Amino acid sequence: TQLLEQSPQFLSIQEGENLTVYCNSSSVFSSLQWYRQEPGEGPVLLVTVVTGGEVKKLKRLTFQFGDARKDSSLHITAAQPGDTGLYLCAGGGYQKVTFGIGTKLQVIP
Amino acid sequence: NAGVMQNPRHLVRRRGQEARLRCSPMKGHSHVYWYRQLPEEGLKFMVYLQKENIIDESGMPKERFSAEFPKEGPSILRIQQVVRGDSAAYFCATSQTGANVLTFGAGSRLTVL
Numbered sequence: 001t002q003l004l005e006q007s008p009q010f011l012s013i014q015e016g017e018n019l020t021v022y023c024n025s026s027s028v029f030s031s032l033q034w035y036r037q038e039p040g041e042g043p044v045l046l047v048t049v050v051t052g053g054e055v056k057k058l059k060r061l062t063f064q065f066g067d068a069r070k071d072s073s074l075h076i077t078a079a080q081p082g083d084t085g086l087y088l089c090a091g092g093g094y095q096k097v098t099f100g101i102g103t104k105l106q107v108i109p
Numbered sequence: 110n111a112g113v114m115q116n117p118r119h120l121v122r123r124r125g126q127e128a129r130l131r132c133s134p135m136k137g138h139s140h141v142y143w144y145r146q147l148p149e150e151g152l153k154f155m156v157y158l159q160k161e162n163i164i165d166e167s168g169m170p171k172e173r174f175s176a177e178f179p180k181e182g183p184s185i186l187r188i189q190q191v192v193r194g195d196s197a198a199y200f201c202a203t204s205q206t207g208a209n210v211l212t213f214g215a216g217s218r219l220t221v222l
Contacts, residue, residue: 031209042113042200042213043152088152090211095165097142097211101151 003027004089004100012106016078021103023089024071032072033097034063037086079107113138113203114183115214123222128188130217132201140204141184142211143176145197152200158184191221 005024013019023032031050035043047056049065049072056063060083062075076083086102114133122128134141143155154168158178169176173191178184188195198218202211 033209033211035213040215042202042215043211044213045211048209090152092209095157096154096167097209098154099144099152101149 004091004098006087006089006100006103008103009101010104010106012108013079015080015107015109018075018077019079019105020073020075021087021105022071022073023100025091026070027091028069029091030069032065032069032089032091034072034074035088035090035099037088037102038084043086043088076105079105081107081109083107113201113212113214115201115217117217118215119218119220121220121222122191124192125190128191128195128219130186130188130199130201130219131183132186132203132214133183134201134203135205135212138203138205138212140206141178142202142204143184143186144200144202146200146216147197155186188219191219193221195219196221 007022031048033048034046037043047063052067052069054065060077064073084107086104088099088102090097090099092098113135116131139159141158144152146152156169156176157165161180173189175187198216200213200216202213204211
């Protein structure tokens with residue numbers, strides 16, 4: 001079973017601060033996805049990274065896939081209260097995707 | 110296109126009763142995945158289905174749990190003789206091409222009294 005470890009599990013920051021959350025595994029993944037989940041809702045896909053070393057930007061969010069395709073990071077610049085939520089990384093193949101336990105982010109106005 | 114529809118959103122059952130959770134995929138999506146989420150455990154894969162076929166049920170408990178995706182109608186996750194430990198949020202995700210791009214429903218929250 002491919003396991004994904006996310007850190008930190010909880011993060012509380014002030015509006016305007018920058019932050020980075022991490023997703024690590026001992027296994028190689030063909031791709032990794034990042035999702036955001038808000039309370040009472042299902043996860044929503046933010047991005048998929050496929051190539052080792054790949055960097056993708058989504059407004060203030062920057063996603064990076066490690067060169068060895070075993071880890072990924074999500075950096076948020078100038079966090080806003082609307083960024084509050086549970087950030088999940090996921091990886092796997094065609095038939096089954098494994099999720100990390102998530103980083104619960106709270107951005108305080 | 111209303112996205113992935115799950116119902117009921119909330120379900121309360123007493124121990125020993127049956128729970129049926131339904132999932133209607135997005136239009137054009139033929140792959141259905143069921144996940145269970147508990148606060149301390151994250152999202153756990155349960156089962157992957159395509160129309161009329163169970164492809165991977167390696168995450169399903171051996172007893173009391175079953176899933177189907179009939180030719181017509183929604184996918185159904187059925188839990189028989191529920192116990193308190195079955196209380197969780199159950200999410201359905203669907204895909205057009207496979208597990209790399211999943212669209213999730215809003216989930217069904219089961220509470221067993």
